[in-house]
Each structure stands twice: as structure tokens, then as C-alpha cells.
Amino acid sequence: MSxxxxxxxxxxxxxxxxxxxCVKLAEAILNRxxxxxxxxxxxxxxLGSKPVPYDGRSPISDALREHMDAFVLSEQIEGLTAKxxxxxxxxxxxxxxxxxxxxxxxxxxxxxxGNTFNRYLLSTDVLLTIGR
Amino acid sequence: MLFILNSLDPDKRTEISVLGGDEDKSILxxxxxxxxxxxxxxxxxxxxxxxEIFASQDALAxxxxxxxxxxxxxxxERMAEMIVEDHDRVVSL
Numbered sequence: 001m002s003x004x005x006x007x008x009x010x011x012x013x014x015x016x017x018x019x020x021x022c023v024k025l026a027e028a029i030l031n032r033x034x035x036x037x038x039x040x041x042x043x044x045x046x047l048g049s050k051p052v053p054y055d056g057r058s059p060i061s062d063a064l065r066e067h068m069d070a071f072v073l074s075e076q077i078e079g080l081t082a083k084x085x086x087x088x089x090x091x092x093x094x095x096x097x098x099x100x101x102x103x104x105x106x107x108x109x110x111x112x113x114g115n116t117f118n119r120y121l122l123s124t125d126v127l128l129t130i131g132r
Numbered sequence: 133m134l135f136i137l138n139s140l141d142p143d144k145r146t147e148i149s150v151l152g153g154d155e156d157k158s159i160l161x162x163x164x165x166x167x168x169x170x171x172x173x174x175x176x177x178x179x180x181x182x183x184e185i186f187a188s189q190d191a192l193a194x195x196x197x198x199x200x201x202x203x204x205x206x207x208x209e210r211m212a213e214m215i216v217e218d219h220d221r222v223v224s225l
Contacts, residue, residue, distance in 0.1 A: 003216050017163035017191060018138060024190070028212035126215060128224045132139055 003125035004035035008117075009044035010131025013071045019047060022130045023076045026085055036085040037120040039111065041093055042131065047073055048089040049102040074105055081107025088116045134219040138163040144225040148180050151223060157181070158219065160211060161203075162188035169199040178202070186214070 007026060011018035026036045040048045051074055060068075081087055088111025094100040104110070111117065121127070133155050135148050148157065159182045161168055168177050169187040177185055189205040192198075199205055206214070215222050 005216060016138070017194075021138070021162050021188070021191075024208045025211060025215070028208035029216060031209070032212055032216065034212075034216050126222055128136065128215070128222065130138075130224060132141075 002032075002034045004037065004123050005029050005126045005128065006037040006039065006120045006124040008039045008041050008127070008129045008131070009047070010042040010129065012043040012046045013073050014068070015043065016132070018130045018132070019044065019073060020071075023073050023080065026080050027076070027083070030080065030083045030085060035123070036080065037124065038080070038085060038087040039117050039120060040087065040089045040108075042090075043093075043097075044131070045089045045093045045097065046099065047077060048087065048094075048104055048108040049099055050074065050105055052102075077108065078106045081105075086120070088120075090117075134158045134160060134214060134222045136160045136162070136215075136222065136224040137165040137168070138225075139165055140167060145176060145180060147225055152180070156183050158184040158186065158214075160186045160188075160206075160214065162191045166191040166195060166197055166199075169203040170197055171200045174200040174202060186211075 007022050009019060009022045013019040026038060029036050087107060088109045091100055091110055091112055133152055135157060137144055137159060159177060166187045167173055185203045186206045187199055187203050189207055192205055
């Protein structure tokens, strides 16, 4: 019988390994046929928004750009929702970072602790907080 | 009981000891916590008397760490199995 794992991600993707760990673990869980909810909380909420490319002349070198692009997880997150993961942000933590109005990645939803997160908990077999 | 560790914060070792008590304990390392997997540092975890110590092979490779012989390097497929199937209680610290 399949289980559902809820992951609370509290870190952004460039701070440490937590975000990439969360995304890769979620994919492995989905590949097993189990369910995944991800609640993007704190700095983790930055992962729910669509990237906004800079149109001007950027001084970032190609080598640095290539290095930093490895930390951009937008495609992987949209891949998770395409496979059935439920992913929502905490809108309050988005508000405090000035990104509440930004467009979401495909499949990512606006959320809150009182309703969204509690709905996740009702269907959760394993709850893990990924952060520090 | 599986403990998931992502840093070298010494307080987390205390938490494993307190929360794990006399129960069978396994420890999964990822992120900077994989430095515990080195032969020089594995003693800090061994004294907690875990049954098994696992480390993310991605995190080991990113830091060019060869783990101590007592540590099993695992991929995400195996980590998912451990978390969903193998342990009735999982604690992320």
C-alpha cells in the first residue's frame, strides 16, 4: 500500500544541500509509487516562483553562470508536480520576502499553514522537516 | 528509528542520544553531515551506538569524501526506501 510523505522545505537552493536533497528524495519517493507533498516554508518559498531573467548586460561570467545554474531547481520542481506531487508555498513567508505576487511554477500553488499545510497533514504517513 | 542529519551541529548528536534512548538507531547523513563519515570523525557518531550509518553518495562525491568502512553510501532510491518502508519512526534533525 502506498504511503504519502510530506516534506517541509525551509531552505533556498543556494544556501546548502537541503533543497536539492528534498527535490531528489521527492522524485525517488514518487518513482516508488508513493505520494509526496512539499510545503515551501521560510526561504524555501523562493523555489515556488518562476525565474525572472535579467534583460540587461550581466557581468556574470559563463563559468560562474554554469556553476550557479546547477542550483536552479525550477525544471525539477515542475517535473515533480507533473508526476503528481502536491507543492504549495507559505504565502506569509512569501510576503515577508516580497514575492507573494510572483508567478508560480507550473503546478505550484499558493498556500498557508492554517489550511494547505493542515490538509497535507491529514493525508500524511511520514512528515519530515528539511532545513536547519 | 532513523535519524536524518544535515550538519555537524554537535547539539544534534545530543538530540539523537536523548530521543533515541535505548532503541535501535540508524543514522542517515547528507549535506555537510557527511563529514562525519570520514575515518577521522566517525567516532563522534559511533559512540551513539547506532546499528547502521548511511551517507548520501551524492553528498560524499560533492565533497570528495571516501567514507569509513562502517558507513554505507546510498543513492536516493535507497534513501526513499529507508524513509518510507524500513523504519516506523523517522526523525529529521
